[in-house]
Amino acid sequence: MRTQLCELLEIEYPILQGGMAWVATAELAAAVSNAGGLGIIGAGNMPPELLEQEIQRAKAYTNRPFGVNVYYLSPHVDGIIETVIRAKIPVIVTGAGNPGKHIPGLRAIGARVIPVVPSVALAKRLTRLGVDAVIAEGMEAGGHIGELTTMALVPQIVDAVDVPVIAAGGIADGRGLAAALALGAQGVQIGTRFVCARECTVHPNFKNKILQARDRDTVVTGASTGHPVRILKNRFSREFKQWEDSGLPREELEALGIGKLRMAAQDGDVINGSVMAGQIAGLIQKEMSAAEIIKEIIIGAEKVLSDLKGV
Ligand code: TUI
Numbered sequence: 637m638r639t640q641l642c643e644l645l646e647i648e649y650p651i652l653q654g655g656m657a658w659v660a661t662a663e664l665a666a667a668v669s670n671a672g673g674l675g676i677i678g679a680g681n682m683p684p685e686l687l688e689q690e691i692q693r694a695k696a697y698t699n700r701p702f703g704v705n706v707y708y709l710s711p712h713v714d715g716i717i718e719t720v721i722r723a724k725i726p727v728i729v730t731g732a733g734n735p736g737k738h739i740p741g742l743r744a745i746g747a748r749v750i751p752v753v754p755s756v757a758l759a760k761r762l763t764r765l766g767v768d769a770v771i772a773e774g775m776e777a778g779g780h781i782g783e784l785t786t787m788a789l790v791p792q793i794v795d796a797v798d799v800p801v802i803a804a805g806g807i808a809d810g811r812g813l814a815a816a817l818a819l820g821a822q823g824v825q826i827g828t829r830f831v832c833a834r835e836c837t838v839h840p841n842f843k844n845k846i847l848q849a850r851d852r853d854t855v856v857t858g859a860s861t862g863h864p865v866r867i868l869k870n871r872f873s874r875e876f877k878q879w880e881d882s883g884l885p886r887e888e889l890e891a892l893g894i895g896k897l898r899m900a901a902q903d904g905d906v907i908n909g910s911v912m913a914g915q916i917a918g919l920i921q922k923e924m925s926a927a928e929i930i931k932e933i934i935i936g937a938e939k940v941l942s943d944l945k946g947v
Pocket of ligand 1: 657680707730731732733734752753754758773778779780781782865893897912
């Protein structure tokens, strides 16, 4: 199951792990890279010094390449970019904004720059600025999302750009990987399933909330603020919806969201915190090691693709 993306990123399997803030720590990233995928540390809102420590810890756990996800709504973006350049991180995934101004500096050290793009227009604009691949992430994904579904977004971006496309949003098993390849993607980025990896250091309550989720258990909050975020339904999601419906100003709504992901992911308060997860959460049944997850996905996709040959 090798695609050109594997050569570009020097990985065995075309599977990237989502760089989830507060969730994708050195342990998870190293485990995914050791298993032949691309592990990614989620920088989120970390100050640069903390990311530096996380990178050093990951380097202690793996000799394989791993990436860093840079969150463009963070107040520390410029310092984070300086840190990944100094550490010579080979793959930089960007999310929640336009990384245009940092592309030349990252490419100068030979890093592969891979933005998450929610639209064809942004994919085209960033491709012209020299990105190496794009991640087409549909609104089935957890966390901060765009408007289009993976099914509609991926083939439109595949037709619009001449760099490899990675599909994300709603993918958690071999069927999802095979479907992404059928849409023209060269690989997948998987978040929610890796939250439930044994090596993931997120609070056990957060994992269990995903393992117990059913198909209709996610909801999108924050659309009225311009930053829609998909989370699992709980007391926080219900309260946030009420605050939104009551017409609370955007700044107040945003203030009420601050610290809630950390509350769930680190402190384990999955009642009052924000449990970000994708719509595929209902498919995920048990905690497994990163290596078991990747093996199951690859074997599953190979079976789908070989069964289809008979159609
Ligand atoms: O970034 C994500 N997902 C995330 S980030 C995150 S951290 C967070 N913490 C607390 C509250 C809210 C978020 C949780 N989940 N996915 C990648 C992604 N990027 N999805 C959508 C986009 C995106 C949106 C607009 C990328 C570019 C963009 O460009 C706008 C522009 O500037 O043109």
